[in-house]
Amino acid sequence: MTDSINAASSYQLPDKTTAVPNNSMDKDMFMKILIAQLSNQDPTAPMEDKEFISQMAQFSSLEQMQAIGKGMDTMVLNQHANSLLTYSNLIGKSVSYETDGTVEDATGTATGATVKETANVISVKRDGIDVIAELSNGKQVSVYELTEIKTKEEK
Template sequence: MTTIQPKTNDYTLPDQSMPKATNQYDQSMFLKLLLAQLANQDPMSPMEDREFISQMAQFSSLEQMQTISKQLDSALVDRQMASISEFSNMIGQTVAYTNETETETIKGSGRVLSISKTEAGYVADLEDGTSVNVYNITSIKQA
């Protein structure tokens, strides 16, 4: 009787642990590539005008995107500082707050010592050591 052997597969999956390439291009790298391409082109068939103009347009758009990115980062920092300033008028004031959990509602009050930004948002730090999310404050009174 003939025995049939199962076919073995020599194919292995590619290594998935290799780091992924990033798309972090900067102006100097793009310019170096363009200059290398121009320096090493065949003099008998130089780069066509359309290709050169296209690459220069890409370079220009890359530069504009980087400028916009820097401006957005600056605006974000300005907005965060503005938010702290908005809540700074509570410092020295007595506030009432309500914290609701799944099981209970906690009401309290206290004098605000400082305002800070945390992962949970902006919080008012009270004299008794309590930190209250500014959006849980229900009233503000002169101290």
């Protein structure tokens, strides 16, 4: 009985030492292809100047696009850090915001309405691209939903 189980289960885990194919082309691959092309060309019919210049222009624009991409990534990270620093000045201040709540009229009937709430900002954190103010009433509100900011809570 154990022989039939061993014969039926011949599954093996994949070998982790094999390299995962990478389909993206980078400047190193481009240079390797260009060097291989130049070293293996027919000496009686060398590469045309126009082809060589075209390939070098492509290589140059590839490098420039990669530099722009890295610059854009850095700029986005800096903007996120700056927005957090900008809104950190809210800590300790009293802020107001609108939220859904219920209001009782003179007859005692509760109806849904937008209610203005006020609380002090305890901390500010980043949540993805949004900046969240953590308030003294235990709620977390996006800084973009704040309607009023005061230096201290007035009673």
